[in-house]
Amino acid sequence: RAPTSSAPTRTSLEVLAQVFGYDAFRGDQAEIIETVVAGGDALVLMPTGGGKSLCYQIPALVRPGTGVVISPLIALMQDQVDALSTLGVRAGFLNSTQDGLERRRVEAAFLAGELDLLYLAPERLRVPSTLDLLDRGEIALFAIDEAHCVAQWGHDFRPDYLRLAVLHEHWPAVPRIALTATATEATHAEIAERLQLRDARHFVASFDRPNIQYRIVAKDNPRAQLLELLRAEHPGDAGIVYCLSRASVEQTARYLSDHQIPALPYHAGLDSRVRAANQARFLREDGLVMVATIAFGMGIDKPDVRFVAHLDLPKSVEGYYQETGRAGRDGLPATAWLAYGLQDVVQQRRMIDTSDGDAAHRRRLGAHLDAMLALCETVECRRVQLLAYFRQSSLPCGNCDTCLAPPQTWDGTIPAQKLLSTVARLDRERDQRYGAGHLVDILLGKPTPRITQLQHASLSVFGIGTELSDTEWRGVARQLLAQGLLAVDADGYGTLRLTEESAGVLRGTRSVLLRREAPRPARAARTRTA
Numbered sequence: 001r002a003p004t005s006s007a008p009t010r011t012s013l014e015v016l017a018q019v020f021g022y023d024a025f026r027g028d029q030a031e032i033i034e035t036v037v038a039g040g041d042a043l044v045l046m047p048t049g050g051g052k053s054l055c056y057q058i059p060a061l062v063r064p065g066t067g068v069v070i071s072p073l074i075a076l077m078q079d080q081v082d083a084l085s086t087l088g089v090r091a092g093f094l095n096s097t098q099d100g101l102e103r104r105r106v107e108a109a110f111l112a113g114e115l116d117l118l119y120l121a122p123e124r125l126r127v128p129s130t131l132d133l134l135d136r137g138e139i140a141l142f143a144i145d146e147a148h149c150v151a152q153w154g155h156d157f158r159p160d161y162l163r164l165a166v167l168h169e170h171w172p173a174v175p176r177i178a179l180t181a182t183a184t185e186a187t188h189a190e191i192a193e194r195l196q197l198r199d200a201r202h203f204v205a206s207f208d209r210p211n212i213q214y215r216i217v218a219k220d221n222p223r224a225q226l227l228e229l230l231r232a233e234h235p236g237d238a239g240i241v242y243c244l245s246r247a248s249v250e251q252t253a254r255y256l257s258d259h260q261i262p263a264l265p266y267h268a269g270l271d272s273r274v275r276a277a278n279q280a281r282f283l284r285e286d287g288l289v290m291v292a293t294i295a296f297g298m299g300i301d302k303p304d305v306r307f308v309a310h311l312d313l314p315k316s317v318e319g320y321y322q323e324t325g326r327a328g329r330d331g332l333p334a335t336a337w338l339a340y341g342l343q344d345v346v347q348q349r350r351m352i353d354t355s356d357g358d359a360a361h362r363r364r365l366g367a368h369l370d371a372m373l374a375l376c377e378t379v380e381c382r383r384v385q386l387l388a389y390f391r392q393s394s395l396p397c398g399n400c401d402t403c404l405a406p407p408q409t410w411d412g413t414i415p416a417q418k419l420l421s422t423v424a425r426l427d428r429e430r431d432q433r434y435g436a437g438h439l440v441d442i443l444l445g446k447p448t449p450r451i452t453q454l455q456h457a458s459l460s461v462f463g464i465g466t467e468l469s470d471t472e473w474r475g476v477a478r479q480l481l482a483q484g485l486l487a488v489d490a491d492g493y494g495t496l497r498l499t500e501e502s503a504g505v506l507r508g509t510r511s512v513l514l515r516r517e518a519p520r521p522a523r524a525a526r527t528r529t530a
């Protein structure tokens, strides 16, 4: 510990200056710290980069005893402890990666009152001896980091987090502070409930990340689109590219490497040593692109991530916010770019329909997807829409695609009627399955082998849609799906079906407003010979 700590009690502001070298608190930090120092509970919702760590580190240094931090981020514990040590803060951790000797050394330090902070993996609380250990030492506070892991429907759910209510039951007098960057009211309420934080003060920071530019584009050739973006706007920058599947992670990483962009893969199917090595390189080297599934990123503290790109649609607005939030933690301009298309909607609807769990669970997943689609299809400011999801208001931001180039809308009622009538026609042949591609071929009047085989050229709707291109029709179908005017079957083919809502469009009593897609600029490189 720094020599200054010999003073009997230091104020929070002194610790901030002397240990961390900062001269002022940010946002709610002062009030949060004051609450916990005084022995009260706190629930802190603050975006990534907002400064959550100091909210428990400073009270741990000001109060007598050790601050016990519950964190699921085992891979980062060593780094966190090392970083604290360089500041003169005495910290240790207990998790499954240690050998018995190392663990006993940390336990002894804790019991001797020689630790300011003790990081604990949640599964440690499964072991009775851990509770025993904590009983024998002096505890300044409990900090529950990544507290949204207790939310059962959430994307980061950890069953061991449900166990954390024991902290309150066992040590009712020890203050607790739960922290998360997830912000919806549902998660908020679930955290308070499951962690028994009934009397906690709630601190909800603004979730706006003004330096992040939000952009959502229609997916056409996603890897080529990504490459264009990186070459034009982010040459040499570090960034994260999210893909849904492991296979697509591998392919995309290879594609970027083949095009002289240094990229590494990260997904749960890789050997844990490879994963750890790739993560370490990403953190330490400059200008690397991490291509990953959503398994990557929680707790990653790399300030200069200049872009986060999604090649597939995130499952929820919360997930999207968390993942894009890893960009620009240093406050400098960063890009959040998402490419999404018809196939994303079809695939995700199908995944929901075939997912485990009861009807209520599927409804919840469906509602999450709908909110994500609404964000993708909005013609208004993305930031306004994103913050509205977290019940925060904002003015149009001037730093998102819809603000920078307001999208045109067009009356898509007639194309919608054409597409829906085609679906209705095919729907009469109940035993047949058709993906969107076949539907579009019929509209365009393309004599494909499948159309010949099924004699679909004789349908009255064959060739009624030549006014739009293949891509435009896919855009129409995608937007109709997003608006609930079309549905996807859980049949494995992504067969499109009418919904109750479709009827009004077909009868002509309901009009359909569509977002005009910006055409991708044609490039010489894309022209094919032969």
Ligand code: ADP
Pocket: 022, 023, 024, 025, 026, 029, 046, 047, 048, 049, 050, 051, 052, 053, 054, 301
């Ligand atoms: P979070 O955990 O909320 O994502 P961190 O606790 O990692 O955020 O803080 C993000 C960055 O901001 C860190 O580099 C941290 O040192 C810095 N920081 C936090 N609070 C302050 C402050 N009051 N003054 C200056 N820098 C701060």
Ligand code: ZN
Pocket: 380, 381, 382, 383, 384, 396, 397, 398, 399, 400, 401, 402, 403, 404
């Ligand atoms: Zn905007």
